[in-house]
Amino acid sequence: MIACTAPRVVGVGEFVVSTSDRERLVTYALGSCLGVAVHDPVAGVGGLLHLMLPDSTIDPVGVDQPGRYVDTGVPALFRECYRHGARKERMVVKVAGGAFSNRVFDHDAFQVGRRNLVALRRMFWKNGVLIHAEDVGGCLTVRTMSLFVGSGDVVLRVNGVDRPL
DSSP: OOOOOSOEEOOTTOEEEEOOTTOEEEEOOOSSSEEEEEEETTTTEEEEEEEOBSOGGGOTTGGGSGGGBHHHHHHHHHHHHHHTTOOGGGOEEEEEEOOSOOSSSSOOTTOHHHHHHHHHHHHHHHTTOOOOEEEEOTTOSOEEEEEETTTOOEEEEETTEEEEO
């Protein structure tokens, strides 16, 4: 495994695309939010997105931060990957988060996690994109997702334990 530089943090509602084989992208606190990691092994391009909500139409200023929403963040992530030479048919896509409830509340009255997952799956289905691996739903409080750009490996930290996705 290639030694990585200090991790580059992807904040809530943000995405980062990299071509550095020594870079690790990481996003924290995936509860009802979704983390979407994409990697094109031929182009050596990787990207990580931390989505909050399914639909940008609830926020007229949402275009200023497209990474907040499934309907604007996913296309922006893919466009940026394409700009660096990635191709859709080679992209490996991994998804984490979308918890249906958490340990603080017994339920999620707004169903944000479920709505995020439905919106993401619908978008991928309409555009012929396959999800290669996922760790979604459930009642986990937080997941941390890391993408190692050089290898395309994705590691999840759940309840303090790292495991590959």
